[in-house]
Amino acid sequence: MYAKVIVDVPAKPTNRAFDYVVPEAMKDLVTVGSRVGVPFGPRTVQGFVVELHEGTELDPAKLKPIAQILDLIPPLTPELVKLARWISRTYLCHEITALQAMIPGALKAKYERHVKVDEHGGRRGGHENVLMLPVPNQEEILNYVRKQETVRLETLLEKFAGDTLLVKQLLEDGVLTEVHMVKDRMSAKKALTVFPPENPEQLAAWQEELPARAAKQKLVLEYLQKHPEPIKLTELLSRLHITAAAVKGLAERGWVRLEEVEVQRDPYASRTFRPTSPLPLTPEQQKVFDCIKDAVLSGEQRVFLLNGVTGSGKTEVYLQSIQTCLDQGREAIVLVPEISLTPQMVERFKGRFGNRVAVLHSRLSHGERYDEWRKIVRREVSVVIGARSAVFAPFTKIGLIIIDEEHESTYKQEESPKYHARDVAIARASEHGAAVVLGSATPSLESMYRTGREAVLSATPDRPAFELLTMTSRVEGRPLPRVHIVDMREELKNGNRSMFSRALYKAIEERLHKKEQTVLLLNRRGYATFVMCRTCGYVANCPHCDISLTYHQSSRAIRCHYCGYAERELTACPDCGSEHIRHFGTGTQRVEEELSKLFPGIRVIRMDVDTTTEKGSHEKWLTIFKNRQADLLLGTQMVAKGLDFPHVTLVGALAADSVLNLPDFRAAERTFQLLTQVAGRAGRHELPGEVFVQTYTPEHYSILSASKHDYQGFMLKEMLMRKQHNYPPFHRLVLITLSHEQVQLLIRSGEAVAARLKELASQMQAEGTELEVLGPVASPISRIKDRYRFQCMIKYRGEMDIAGLVQQAVAVLDDAVKQRKLTVSVDVDPQILM
Numbered sequence: 001m002y003a004k005v006i007v008d009v010p011a012k013p014t015n016r017a018f019d020y021v022v023p024e025a026m027k028d029l030v031t032v033g034s035r036v037g038v039p040f041g042p043r044t045v046q047g048f049v050v051e052l053h054e055g056t057e058l059d060p061a062k063l064k065p066i067a068q069i070l071d072l073i074p075p076l077t078p079e080l081v082k083l084a085r086w087i088s089r090t091y092l093c094h095e096i097t098a099l100q101a102m103i104p105g106a107l108k109a110k111y112e113r114h115v116k117v118d119e120h121g122g123r124r125g126g127h128e129n130v131l132m133l134p135v136p137n138q139e140e141i142l143n144y145v146r147k148q149e150t151v152r153l154e155t156l157l158e159k160f161a162g163d164t165l166l167v168k169q170l171l172e173d174g175v176l177t178e179v180h181m182v183k184d185r186m187s188a189k190k191a192l193t194v195f196p197p198e199n200p201e202q203l204a205a206w207q208e209e210l211p212a213r214a215a216k217q218k219l220v221l222e223y224l225q226k227h228p229e230p231i232k233l234t235e236l237l238s239r240l241h242i243t244a245a246a247v248k249g250l251a252e253r254g255w256v257r258l259e260e261v262e263v264q265r266d267p268y269a270s271r272t273f274r275p276t277s278p279l280p281l282t283p284e285q286q287k288v289f290d291c292i293k294d295a296v297l298s299g300e301q302r303v304f305l306l307n308g309v310t311g312s313g314k315t316e317v318y319l320q321s322i323q324t325c326l327d328q329g330r331e332a333i334v335l336v337p338e339i340s341l342t343p344q345m346v347e348r349f350k351g352r353f354g355n356r357v358a359v360l361h362s363r364l365s366h367g368e369r370y371d372e373w374r375k376i377v378r379r380e381v382s383v384v385i386g387a388r389s390a391v392f393a394p395f396t397k398i399g400l401i402i403i404d405e406e407h408e409s410t411y412k413q414e415e416s417p418k419y420h421a422r423d424v425a426i427a428r429a430s431e432h433g434a435a436v437v438l439g440s441a442t443p444s445l446e447s448m449y450r451t452g453r454e455a456v457l458s459a460t461p462d463r464p465a466f467e468l469l470t471m472t473s474r475v476e477g478r479p480l481p482r483v484h485i486v487d488m489r490e491e492l493k494n495g496n497r498s499m500f501s502r503a504l505y506k507a508i509e510e511r512l513h514k515k516e517q518t519v520l521l522l523n524r525r526g527y528a529t530f531v532m533c534r535t536c537g538y539v540a541n542c543p544h545c546d547i548s549l550t551y552h553q554s555s556r557a558i559r560c561h562y563c564g565y566a567e568r569e570l571t572a573c574p575d576c577g578s579e580h581i582r583h584f585g586t587g588t589q590r591v592e593e594e595l596s597k598l599f600p601g602i603r604v605i606r607m608d609v610d611t612t613t614e615k616g617s618h619e620k621w622l623t624i625f626k627n628r629q630a631d632l633l634l635g636t637q638m639v640a641k642g643l644d645f646p647h648v649t650l651v652g653a654l655a656a657d658s659v660l661n662l663p664d665f666r667a668a669e670r671t672f673q674l675l676t677q678v679a680g681r682a683g684r685h686e687l688p689g690e691v692f693v694q695t696y697t698p699e700h701y702s703i704l705s706a707s708k709h710d711y712q713g714f715m716l717k718e719m720l721m722r723k724q725h726n727y728p729p730f731h732r733l734v735l736i737t738l739s740h741e742q743v744q745l746l747i748r749s750g751e752a753v754a755a756r757l758k759e760l761a762s763q764m765q766a767e768g769t770e771l772e773v774l775g776p777v778a779s780p781i782s783r784i785k786d787r788y789r790f791q792c793m794i795k796y797r798g799e800m801d802i803a804g805l806v807q808q809a810v811a812v813l814d815d816a817v818k819q820r821k822l823t824v825s826v827d828v829d830p831q832i833l834m
């Protein structure tokens with residue numbers, strides 16, 4: 001038996017699969033999707049089996065056997081292996097990158113450097129010593145290595161701490177050779193567990209048998225008699241206030257059994273979830289549910305776009321649709337944006353489906369993530385709720401994939417593989433015959449477009465048309481909140497220079513009075529967070545990136561958000577020496593300060609990157625707010641989504657147009673989405689809500705439509721704009737970014753690539769393809785980590801072989817250029833154009 005293996009060689013990634021022999025002993029374990037260690041040159045690397053076959057075209061004698069099999073249950077399925085190939089083609093990345101993205105971080109390859117003695121046993125040509133100098137420890141070192149097959153380099157250096165140079169010399173001379181082993185970073189967590197005897201009645205007799213001084217042992221037997229279940233040793237000890245000696249004594253007599261048992265790191269173990277049952281659906285919900293149900297029962301790939309206003313009860317529809325799917329013996333995946341993976345959201349799913357749910361998100365520890373993921377591999381759960389990468393859950397009978405807040409840009413991964421979870425979900429649904437539900441109060445224009453006529457006419461299994469479902473009202477006829485637009489230019493004219501308009505100030509005061517709650521949104525992006533000298537205007541910039549440094553009050557440091565460069569806060573201007581340095585802290589910090597000045601005694605919770613880095617902090621803040629131990633929740637985008645608190649009756653957006661001014665064709669769409677989402681937090685229960693939107697551009701259609709809850713109106717205007725400028729969804733984009741430390745070389749290369757692209761484009765245009773090449777231009781962020789950046793953009797319509805086009809264009813760069821570390825990165829359907 002032979003296996004084709006895609007290997008992980010970071011220095012030289014390739015899409016070629018290499019052939020290996022499957023050793024007899026591994027035959028039952030190796031399948032498509034297995035993770036293996038295979039010899040590759042002098043070392044062992046991690047790889048994934050992508051094919052198995054009986055024979056080989058190659059010379060079998062030359063093939064090496066698989067060295068290690070890394071998991072008992074393969075982490076990937078044949079379907080996922082196939083999907084990786086699709087991702088590699090669609091998003092122009094290596095297959096190994098796609099495969100690695102599908103498994104939890106804990107399983108990514110880590111290599112250990114081991115050493116072994118050479119084939120002559122460390123002796124050359126009969127001479128005992130290889131080195132000229134008589135080195136006393138040399139034989140000792142070699143003997144130590146000889147005794148074991150291989151030794152970790154680190155261990156060897158530790159043991160012979162004074163002989164680092166000697167070990168290096170031995171390696172250089174080839175007497176010792178390095179072998180790399182794949183190391184598994186993660187393993188199951190185990191705990192010593194006490195097992196009572198099979199027949200607990202014996203316990204009474206044994207208690208008699210023990211001498212009086214063995215009081216502690218008697219205590220243990222007594223306990224086990226009352227609770228004849230296995231118990232963790234540590235727990236037993238702390239309950240009875242005894243030491244392990246007592247239990248070990250009993251184990252020696254054979255009266256109890258002590259054994260290592262696997263325990264799961266369950267981040268939600270300490271929490272209880274109140275079970276919920278399905279709510280009777282509203283007529284609107286019922287209609288939507290019936291459509292989804294039909295699709296799930298049909299066993300065919302169908303994609304729904306569910307456009308439901310905030311508070312229309314989309315989540316309840318998801319829950320009942322999942323139930324239908326589970327009743328069919330099939331599995332469901334629910335994707336939510338990372339920041340809305342709040343305890344509240346998790347609670348709703350765990351409350352309905354209990355421990356049939358696994359939760360995956362990045363705030364879990366490596367170990368917790370690994371254990372949650374293994375519940376899926378072992379078929380212990382049938383529902384997964386998680387952020388983007390949960391779309392790769394290794395289920396085998398998927399019936400339903402739900403993507404909540406489908407318009408969120410976080411569903412696009414910004415590093416390779418630059419996949420979009422929506423498209424991956426649709427691809428998986430086609431393999432499984434599953435339904436996909438894309439839910440949002442503000443669907444992306446891309447998804448909306450695919451419910452239209454043109455998309456229906458050009459549909460393929462890879463790009464099917466979407467069916468539109470709508471829910472236009474909130475449950476129980478609750479009104480959407482009233483939205484007031486506040487023109488901040490007028491405020492300034494009237495002498496109000498504070499960041500609160502008088503109207504918003506009054507509204508907050510009123511809530512404090514009525515003991516109702518307020519949510520304030522300050523979009524961090526675009527808000528002043530820099531450090532400036534007020535005398536000469538000097539602004540502190542990152543020395544490695546084209547971006548200003550940001551002040552962090554908590555650490556009293558200024559930091560670069562791109563490369564992590566940090567320095568102490570400035571006390572004097574490096575340019576003019578003035579001490580009038582102004583630290584514009586993260587916007588939210590400044591708002592918090594002003595709030596406590598304006599409303600003495602106000603209880604504010606601030607949620608931003610600074611206050612939520614600690615594990616569990618999200619949860620903590622939201623619980624405090626839920627219990628009404630705070631009057632006001634202030635934060636960045638993370639307060640805009642998914643929260644459902646009955647006493648929130650006021651929402652304020654402090655700087656509604658901060659996103660509008662970004663150089664991005666989606667700026668208007670993002671503004672509309674954010675305002676609609678945050679407004680949707682108000683008045684979701686009995687108490688009606690009110691919203692204030694502060695802006696310097698009150699006439700902008702994104703702000704006007706959001707204030708009227710008018711998705712249709714906004715969408716039609718925005719579609720028109722996009723059509724005029726040949727932007728998505730009418731055209732598709734591919735962004736090619738080149739980067740290098742030397743700006744001259746970069747410009748030359750950028751121009752060469754662009755020229756070749758344009759040449760190819762004009763050939764294709766002649767053949768009828770609609771396609772346009774823009775650039776090269778400096779990227780909006782023109783330097784990151786000391787590397788300059790240049791970009792070209794391809795705009796096209798219809799189906800096209802993007803991979804082929806890009807490969808041909810990049811081929812004009814000669815190897816000399818590439819060897820000088822010019823990097824080319826390609827982003828298909830980019831979300832961020834920086």
Ligand SMILES: Nc1ncnc2c1ncn2[C@@H]1O[C@H](COP(=O)(O)OP(=O)(O)OP(=O)(O)O)[C@@H](O)[C@H]1O
Nearest residue numbers: 279280281282310311312313314315316475642680
């Ligand atoms: N059929 C129903 N009967 C009664 N209450 C319901 C029903 N469906 C949902 N609800 C309640 O209405 C509120 C809003 O529902 P839900 O949070 O599911 O809306 P949503 O559409 O997901 O909102 P958003 O997009 O703003 O997050 C919740 O408190 C939910 O429990």
Ligand SMILES: [Zn+2]
Nearest residue numbers: 542545560563
């Ligand atoms: Zn930097």
